[in-house]
Amino acid sequence: MGKIFYIIGKSASGKDHIYEALLAEKDLKLAQVILYTTRPIRSGEQNGREYYFTDELKLVQLRLSGKLIEERVYDTVYGPWYYFTADEGQFRLDCQDYIGIGTLESYEKIKGYFGEDKVCPLYIETEDGIRLKRAIQREEKQPEPKYAEMCRRYLADCEDFSEEKIQAAGIRRRFLNNGELSQCLQEIKAYLLLQIGR
Numbered sequence: 412m413g414k415i416f417y418i419i420g421k422s423a424s425g426k427d428h429i430y431e432a433l434l435a436e437k438d439l440k441l442a443q444v445i446l447y448t449t450r451p452i453r454s455g456e457q458n459g460r461e462y463y464f465t466d467e468l469k470l471v472q473l474r475l476s477g478k479l480i481e482e483r484v485y486d487t488v489y490g491p492w493y494y495f496t497a498d499e500g501q502f503r504l505d506c507q508d509y510i511g512i513g514t515l516e517s518y519e520k521i522k523g524y525f526g527e528d529k530v531c532p533l534y535i536e537t538e539d540g541i542r543l544k545r546a547i548q549r550e551e552k553q554p555e556p557k558y559a560e561m562c563r564r565y566l567a568d569c570e571d572f573s574e575e576k577i578q579a580a581g582i583r584r585r586f587l588n589n590g591e592l593s594q595c596l597q598e599i600k601a602y603l604l605l606q607i608g609r
């Protein structure tokens with residue numbers, strides 16, 4: 412039976428890089444948990460690849476039909492953009508393992524929906540000083556660095572990922588990403604192979 416591996420961690424802890432690297436590992440055979448979003452599709456994006464691009468009416472329908480697993484909304488200058496996970500029958504847990512990225516809150520919702528035995532958290536932890544330096548370096552490379560937003564997220568993480576919340580979510584294992592990324596990946600891959608039973 413398949414599992415959903417769910418990557419969680421503070422901003423700039425390395426989630427995106429770890430996600431892409433694990434997806435690229437052919438022997439893990441992981442499929443993506445694709446989020447739905449109401450934000451407009453950008454050039455180069457493809458419906459069903461980066462996201463399922465949809466609208467608020469669909470969100471309401473999914474809510475009413477009990478198919479909505481979790482939702483978040485971000486107030487942007489263009490209005491509210493919703494991001495959500497829903498189950499319209501696309502998850503084939505009888506024969507497929509999945510990988511997704513989310514927050515502690517979305518992890519708890521997904522765990523509540525599919526069951527604790529089906530959802531496996533991959534909590535990535537990077538020491539705060541190293542993480543801040545990486546966040547600044549990443550921001551410096553942007554055409555228009557948004558340092559205030561970066562700092563806001565960094566500070567919000569202290570609250571969003573307090574030790575109490577991590578414990579309450581049932582996170583027991585942590586994967587440290589303080590050194591080489593390859594080292595962290597190796598550790599996660601070994602863990603995944605054990606969980607998958609290969």
Ligand SMILES: Nc1ncnc2c1ncn2[C@@H]1O[C@H](COP(=O)(O)OP(=O)(O)OP(=O)(O)O)[C@@H](O)[C@H]1O
Binds near residue numbers: 546549590
């Ligand atoms: N082990 C590592 N060594 C050096 N740099 C790293 C390592 N892991 C990640 N990075 C760098 O840290 C930055 C943050 O990584 P990434 O974007 O994957 O994090 P994230 O957790 O997805 O962040 P966010 O939640 O803020 O989007 C990137 O610039 C990435 O290249």
